[in-house]
Amino acid sequence: MKCAAGSALVLVLSTLAACGGKGGPEVSVPPDSTVGLAAFPPMANDNPPGASAAARATATALGRGVNFGNMLEAPSEGAWGLRVEPEYIDAAAAAGFKSVRLPVRWSNHASPGRPFDVDPVFMARLESIVDSLLGKGLYVVLNMHHYHLLDGDPADAGDTAVDSTLVAERFLVMWKQIAEQFKGKSDHLVFELYNEPHGRQSPAAWNDLAARALAVVRKSNPQRVVMIGPTNWNSADALGSLRMPNDSNLIGTIHNYSPFSFTHQGATWVSPVLPVGVSCCDAGQQAELTAPLAKARTWSDATRYPIYLGEFGAFEMGDMASRVRFTRLMRDGAESRGFSWGYWELASGFGVYDPAAHAFRSPLRDALLGN
Numbered sequence: 455m456k457c458a459a460g461s462a463l464v465l466v467l468s469t470l471a472a473c474g475g476k477g478g479p480e481v482s483v484p485p486d487s488t489v490g491l492a493a494f495p496p497m498a499n500d501n502p503p504g505a506s507a508a509a510r511a512t513a514t515a516l517g518r519g520v521n522f523g524n525m526l527e528a529p530s531e532g533a534w535g536l537r538v539e540p541e542y543i544d545a546a547a548a549a550g551f552k553s554v555r556l557p558v559r560w561s562n563h564a565s566p567g568r569p570f571d572v573d574p575v576f577m578a579r580l581e582s583i584v585d586s587l588l589g590k591g592l593y594v595v596l597n598m599h600h601y602h603l604l605d606g607d608p609a610d611a612g613d614t615a616v617d618s619t620l621v622a623e624r625f626l627v628m629w630k631q632i633a634e635q636f637k638g639k640s641d642h643l644v645f646e647l648y649n650e651p652h653g654r655q656s657p658a659a660w661n662d663l664a665a666r667a668l669a670v671v672r673k674s675n676p677q678r679v680v681m682i683g684p685t686n687w688n689s690a691d692a693l694g695s696l697r698m699p700n701d702s703n704l705i706g707t708i709h710n711y712s713p714f715s716f717t718h719q720g721a722t723w724v725s726p727v728l729p730v731g732v733s734c735c736d737a738g739q740q741a742e743l744t745a746p747l748a749k750a751r752t753w754s755d756a757t758r759y760p761i762y763l764g765e766f767g768a769f770e771m772g773d774m775a776s777r778v779r780f781t782r783l784m785r786d787g788a789e790s791r792g793f794s795w796g797y798w799e800l801a802s803g804f805g806v807y808d809p810a811a812h813a814f815r816s817p818l819r820d821a822l823l824g825n
């Protein structure tokens with residue numbers, strides 16, 4: 455049966471009864487005040503206190519990191535050609551990275567209707583990966599990635615179809631389950647609420663949803679450090695409209711792919727595909743690269759929350775010498791402003807590691823980690 459979208463309460467309730475996943479419990483429909491998002495009130499965000507010493511220490515300890523991209527945020531692990539392998543965990547730690555950001559498409563591993571159960575096999579897989587990373591002494595940033603419906607974007611082929619009235623509530627209930635599963639982990643595990651909110655996640659919508667999600671997380675993880683980034687794909691330009699909740703164990707996060715015409719040349723997921731042959735980094739490009747970092751520094755000074763640069767990188771269609779220059783400039787620009795960072799990404803199209811050769815691409819690795 456198709457779980458049709460609908461906004462009238464009666465339709466929501468009948469949809470619920472028909473599509474609730476487990477049948478029975480939804481028949482005793484809760485009072486209106488607990489239907490949908492109303493059951494997940496937002497944390498206040500009128501007076502964010504700035505970061506605690508613990509959040510600041512964690513932000514620093516994340517240090518130089520790398521994204522395990524194109525693995526767990528693919529529609530299913532392996533669908534984009536990469537799985538999380540012990541080899542990658544060992545290689546990241548041995549190279550000297552201090553943290554790994556784990557992008558995860560949870561939305562393809564949870565039931566579409568209430569109670570939105572996360573697949574226990576997938577949850578166990580994630581727990582084992584997180585444990586392996588923590589066991590290597592790495593900090594871990596565990597996020598939610600590519601829940602396209604949350605941004606109002608079309609689903610990818612093979613994505614779980616979800617009734618539009620349930621999409622945001624499902625986001626919160628997935629976080630409830632993730633937070634409960636990982637609540638006993640070391641404080642070297644950090645949660646990041648959502649990668650690159652955009653589209654339907656206007657500043658107002660995202661400030662509201664993030665405050666609800668943090669309240670959900672805080673029920674089981676009262677102290678864990680959580681990252682929240684601004685809208686417009688975690689653009690530093692949107693930091694001004696980001697309202698941090700009234701909570702001190704928080705870090706702000708941005709992404710920086712400027713100059714985009716260089717970093718994303720030839721990338722097939724950008725439309726139209728940008729022309730190749732762009733090198734980096736002349737003075738104008740350096741100014742483009744630096745401007746978002748300067749904005750983030752200003753925001754961090756004003757709000758007293760630290761910044762983690764969660765993604766930057768240059769796609770393989772650029773020449774290697776330019777990619778190395780870009781990478782080193784971004785690293786230095788971030789570090790000189792006190793930001794920890796995660797390079798995008800380990801072993802795919804931006805990869806610092808060549809999975810076929812089982813070796814790092816040393817010019818990129820040195821740009822990230824060398825003297």
Ligand code: BGC
Nearest residue numbers: 527557599600649650765798
């Ligand atoms: C997206 C990736 C993309 C990367 C660079 C990430 O946030 O999730 O799919 O490759 O940005 O564009």
